[in-house]
Amino acid sequence: xxxxxxxxxxxxxxxxQRAASTDQLLLIEDGVFCLVDPAFSPPAGLLALQEDxxxxxxxxxxxxxxxxxxxxxxxxxxxxxxxxxx
Amino acid sequence: MRQIxxxxxxxxxxxxxxxxxxxxxxxxxAFAEASALFIGNGVLQLITSDSQLxxxxxxxxxVAFSAMPDFDIHRIYCCAASFHERGLIHQDLxxxxxxxxxxxxxxxxxxxxxxxxx
Numbered sequence: 188x189x190x191x192x193x194x195x196x197x198x199x200x201x202x203x204q205r206a207a208s209t210d211q212l213l214l215i216e217d218g219v220f221c222l223v224d225p226a227f228s229p230p231a232g233l234l235a236l237q238e239d240x241x242x243x244x245x246x247x248x249x250x251x252x253x254x255x256x257x258x259x260x261x262x263x264x265x266x267x268x269x270x271x272x273x
Numbered sequence: 274m275r276q277i278x279x280x281x282x283x284x285x286x287x288x289x290x291x292x293x294x295x296x297x298x299x300x301x302x303a304f305a306e307a308s309a310l311f312i313g314n315g316v317l318q319l320i321t322s323d324s325q326l327x328x329x330x331x332x333x334x335x336v337a338f339s340a341m342p343d344f345d346i347h348r349i350y351c352c353a354a355s356f357h358e359r360g361l362i363h364q365d366l367x368x369x370x371x372x373x374x375x376x377x378x379x380x381x382x383x384x385x386x387x388x389x390x391x
Contacts, residue, residue, distance in 0.1 A: 189382055201282070201313050202282065202312075204375075205312075205375065205378065267383065268382050268385075268388045270280070270382070270388060272282065272390060273282075273290075273390070273391075
C-alpha cells in the first residue's frame, strides 16, 4: 500500500489518478479545500485530516473519512511509501 | 546502496521548485543510488532550449540535465501520459528519458527503498 498525500486541490487534480486501487489518498493542509467544491466527487475511501478541516472551518458535505494525526502516523508506518504531492 | 527515486513534478516558471528538486536530485546522488522520474508538469522541465515550441526566454537550468550520468544517475524516467497530454514530441526534449506508461509508473514506486516527491 502506498499513501498519497495532497496539500492543495491542484495537487489532487494533477496526481490523484496515479493512485492504484489498493493505495490510500489523504487530503492535508489546503488540500482539504477540495471538500468545499460542490463539483468535487471524492473517490471511495478518501481520507482527510480532521485538524486541517477544523482549522479552516470546513464541514464536509461529501463522504470522506476524517482521521487524526495519530492515525496518519499509523498509515505511514503501514505503507511502503508515502508520496507527498504538492 | 540505498535506492532512491526522486519524483520531479513541478514545471518551470514562477517558482524555484523545479530547480530545487533538481538540486536535491544531484545532492542525493552523492549518498544513494538516485534515479529520476519526471511526471505531471515536471515533464516541461525537459523541453530543450532549441525546441520548436514557442516560449518566453527563461533561465535554462536544464542544460545541467545532460550531466546526470556523471552524477551516476542512469535511470531517468518520464511519465508517458504526462508527456503526451502536453503535446510533446521526442525532439522537444533535452535528454532521452525512458517513457513509462501509467501502470508502469505505479509499479515503479515498489522497486525503490525510498521515494521522494518534489
